Amino acid sequence: MKVDRDQFMDQGYLVLRDVIPPDKLEAMRASCETILERQKVVWARERKPGDPAGGMYETHRQPRVFIQQPGLIDDETANVIEDFWVADETLDTASRLLANPEPNVTQMMMMCNPVRDYPGGTGWHRDVHPVDMAPMDALAADFMENGPRYTQWNVPMYDDSVLWVVPGSHRRRNTEQENAELINDRKASVTGGISVELNAGDGVIYSNFLIHTGSNYTTKVRRTLHGGHAIF
Secondary structure: OOOOHHHHHHHOEEEEOOOOOHHHHHHHHHHHHHHHHHHHHHHHHOOOOOOOOOOHHHHOOOOEEEOOOOOOOOOOOOHHHHHHHOOHHHHHHHHHHHOOOOOEEEEEEEEEOOOOOEOOOOOOEOOOOOOOOOOHHHHHHHHHHHOOOEEEEEEEOOOEOOEEEOOOHHHOOOOHHHHHHHHHOOOOOOOOOEEOOEOOOOEEEEOOOOOEEEOOEOOOOOEEEEEEEEOO
16 A cells, blocks of 8 residues: 555545455455444343343444454454454554554454434544543644654445545644634534545544544444554
8 A cells, every 4th residue: 555654744644545455345344244243232232221122233323343342253253353453554554654663453443324314423523532642732743743653544344435534633723713613513514624535445544633523424334444553
C-alpha cells in the first residue's frame, strides 16, 4: 500500500484502497458474520429487564463487537486477525506512520448496523479522554513534533460512507465557528466536514483526535473493522 506520511500528518487521515484484497473479501465477510452471530448470543444472554430478546443488538445505534473477547475467534474466524490486524501490510502501514518498527495492536472491534435508523449518528467529536490524555494543545503539539502515538482504522466489508472528518483539525483546537455550530446542533453539518467514501475492502487510517462523526446509522448492512495500532 502507498502510504503518504506527510499527507497523514497534514490532514490527519489517509484513505487506502484494497486493504482487504478482493480475493479475501468474501472469506472475511463470512468470518465477520460468524463473529456477529456468536456475539448476538452473548448480547441476548446479557440483556437487561425490559430489553428486547436480542439485547444490545436491538437497542444500540451502532452495535459494536469486541473481537478479542473469548469465544469469538477460532480457526474458522482467525482470518479477521491474520488478514488484517497483524497482516504484514497493515503492520507496515502502522509502522511507517508511527515511525516505530514494532507497532502494538490495541482494541480490535467490528461496528455493525442497527436494527432501525438513527439519523445524525454520534454527532461530531474527538476521541479525547480527559482522564488519560493531555489537553488538545499538548496533543496537537506532540503530534506535529513527534508524530502520532496511535493510529485508528476503519475497514469496511461493504461500501461505507458513515465516517465524516474535518481535515487538519487534529492540529488545533476547535475554531469559534466550529464551536458555535456544535453548540447549535452537534449532529448537523460542520464547516469543512467531508465524507470518507470507502469501497468494500478499502480502509481509512486516522488520528483519533481529528474532529469526526459517524454521520448516519441505518439498517444498511455494515461490518466495519475498527481499532488501531499504537506505540506503548
